[in-house]
Amino acid sequence: MTRNISCAYSHNCSDCIGCSDCRHCTDCFKCNHCFLCDSCYECKKCNNCSNCCYCKKCNNCNDCHDCTDCYKCNNCNDCHDCVDCYECNNLHNKRYMYQNKQLTEEEYCKKMEEEK
Numbered sequence: 001m002t003r004n005i006s007c008a009y010s011h012n013c014s015d016c017i018g019c020s021d022c023r024h025c026t027d028c029f030k031c032n033h034c035f036l037c038d039s040c041y042e043c044k045k046c047n048n049c050s051n052c053c054y055c056k057k058c059n060n061c062n063d064c065h066d067c068t069d070c071y072k073c074n075n076c077n078d079c080h081d082c083v084d085c086y087e088c089n090n091l092h093n094k095r096y097m098y099q100n101k102q103l104t105e106e107e108y109c110k111k112m113e114e115e116k
Contacts, residue, residue, distance in 0.1 A: 084108055086115070 004013055010022040018030040025031065027039045034046045041053040049058050054066045061067065064076045073085045082088070085097040086108075096108035103111065 086112065 003015065004010060004019070005017045007013060007016050007019045008021070010016065010019050010025070013019060013022050013025045016022065016025055016028045019025065019028050020032045022028065022031055022034045025034055025037045028034065028037055030042045031037060031040050032044045034040065034043055036048045037043060037046055038050045040046065040049055040051065043049060043052050043055045045057045046052065046055050047059045049055060049061045051063045052058065052061055052065070055061065055064050056068045058064060058067055058070045061070050061073045064070065064073055065078070067073060067076055067079045069081045070076065070079055070085070071083045073079060073082055075087045076082065076085050077089045079085060079088055079091045081093045082091050082097065083095045085091060085094060087099045088097045089100060091097060091100065096103045096105055098108060098111050
């Protein structure tokens with residue numbers, strides 16, 4: 001049986017605690033206005049993120065911490081307005097970054113295949 005504790009205006013969520021206005025989330029804690037997130041902690045307005053903490057307005061991100069407006073980032077910390085970044089820290093307005101090094105789109109895609 002799935003249950004939510006102290007959640008408000010959340011729909012189709014399971015095993016969430018203290019979330020507000022979330023949809024289809026699982027195992028989240030104190031998230032607000034999130035959609036399809038899993039195991040996130042205090043995220044706001046995120047979509048389809050997993051294992052993220054303190055992120056805001058991120059989409060399709062995994063294992064990120066304190067990121068804002070990022071898309072398809074993984075294992076990043078304190079990144080803002082970034083797209084397709086992997087294991088990066090403290091970046092702003094970057095794309096195709098791998099461990100804080102700039103790559104071409106082709107190089108980045110190849111690296112991501114290697115990481116699988």
